[in-house]
Amino acid sequence: MSFGQWRRLIPLCLAGMRYMTVRKLFNFIRCEMECFWRMEKLESRPYSAIIEPTNICNLQCPYCPTGAGRDSGRKKTMIDVSLVESFIEQNAPYLISVNFYNWGEPLLHPKIHEIVRICHDHKVFTSLSTNLNIRNLDILDKVCRAGLDHMVVSCSGATQDVYEIYHRDAKMDTLLAGLKYLKEYKKRNQAKVPIVELHYILFKHNLHQLDAASDLAREYGVTAFRVMDGTGPEEAAIGKRDDPKYILADVNHCHQLWHLVVLNADGGITPCYYLYYKTDDFGDFSVSDMSQLRNDRSYLMARQLFSPKSAGNLPPDLSHPCLKCEKVHNQKHLLEYLKKNENATQAHRTGGP
Ligand code: SF4
Numbered sequence: 001m002s003f004g005q006w007r008r009l010i011p012l013c014l015a016g017m018r019y020m021t022v023r024k025l026f027n028f029i030r031c032e033m034e035c036f037w038r039m040e041k042l043e044s045r046p047y048s049a050i051i052e053p054t055n056i057c058n059l060q061c062p063y064c065p066t067g068a069g070r071d072s073g074r075k076k077t078m079i080d081v082s083l084v085e086s087f088i089e090q091n092a093p094y095l096i097s098v099n100f101y102n103w104g105e106p107l108l109h110p111k112i113h114e115i116v117r118i119c120h121d122h123k124v125f126t127s128l129s130t131n132l133n134i135r136n137l138d139i140l141d142k143v144c145r146a147g148l149d150h151m152v153v154s155c156s157g158a159t160q161d162v163y164e165i166y167h168r169d170a171k172m173d174t175l176l177a178g179l180k181y182l183k184e185y186k187k188r189n190q191a192k193v194p195i196v197e198l199h200y201i202l203f204k205h206n207l208h209q210l211d212a213a214s215d216l217a218r219e220y221g222v223t224a225f226r227v228m229d230g231t232g233p234e235e236a237a238i239g240k241r242d243d244p245k246y247i248l249a250d251v252n253h254c255h256q257l258w259h260l261v262v263l264n265a266d267g268g269i270t271p272c273y274y275l276y277y278k279t280d281d282f283g284d285f286s287v288s289d290m291s292q293l294r295n296d297r298s299y300l301m302a303r304q305l306f307s308p309k310s311a312g313n314l315p316p317d318l319s320h321p322c323l324k325c326e327k328v329h330n331q332k333h334l335l336e337y338l339k340k341n342e343n344a345t346q347a348h349r350t351g352g353p
Pocket of ligand 1: 254256257271272273274275302321322325326327328
């Protein structure tokens with residue numbers, strides 16, 4: 001079963017504190033206050049970012065839109081390293097953490113180590129989420145040496161036959177070789193990072209291997225083993241869709257519109273990791289800068305949806321990606337507005353189960 005939930009927090013906090021500055025702390029407090037007061041036009045900058053190295057994946061997990069082959073309207077690409085450089089130069093003085101994942105496998109980017117290095121050198125905490133089905137251990141070595149702080153590895157079985165039911169095309173041997181490499185790398189270099197977590201994606205079909213997977217995680221020296229409920233159709237998922245724990249963490253507010261920014265592999269900017277389609281982008285980082293994008297119309301309109309005092313100013317026929325989101329549909333002050341706006345149909349933001 002799960003272990004290391006708390007034990008992981010100490011090294012994570014210590015690693016994160018290494019990068020904290022007075023300016024970041026001041027920006028964090030300012031951002032939290034602006035979020036608390038649901039302000040629309042912001043003075044603060046995002047203190048957390050997701051950079052998507054690539055939207056290509058090597059596996060075909062059926063309930064992931066990328067794995068299922070759902071067309072997002074974006075070209076399949078690797079992010080341009082110079083775009084990352086420019087993004088980090090603009091945002092690093094405020095950023096506490098950068099996560100490398102969104103809708104693709106980050107370790108497929110041939111220069112992922114350079115991307116990690118850029119963030120690390122700008123004193124930002126780095127985290128990467130991977131399926132670790134990468135035969136090229138050299139890239140893993142380079143990423144570790146670039147200063148990666150945290151790595152999340154996803155898996156869904158303890159034996160090949162069960163693992164490949166969800167992680168289609170994945171090989172258990174490759175995953176274990178990667179975990180072994182990480183264990184040995186840390187031992188060889190007496191390194192505290194990357195802190196490695198194994199996330200077990202739980203479905204009905206792999207429930208019986210939970211203990212065996214937890215034992216494997218201990219054997220391979222991971223810091224924490226966590227059980228994550230897989231999303232999927234009713235016949236596959238353990239939980240029910242209307243169970244409160246399956247609804248987005250804070251259903252009454254969207255913190256992400258204030259504290260987070262997502263840089264997609266094609267340069268598109270989205271406010272959160274739920275928005276998958278190109279048409280839902282809030283802007284394009286390759287043609288604008290962050291200070292401009294942060295208070296652009298898409299952002300202002302989205303924050304306005306969460307502000308009871310400004311909701312009366314919303315255009316009656318507003319068309320906006322956030323109008324699909326259950327967080328917006330949970331805003332009591334919008335009930336009448338949403339009934340009248342034909343664009344406000346609640347739907348899954350990735351089009352998936
Ligand atoms: S889609 Fe939902 S979670 Fe994402 S920014 Fe809009 S309101 Fe927030």
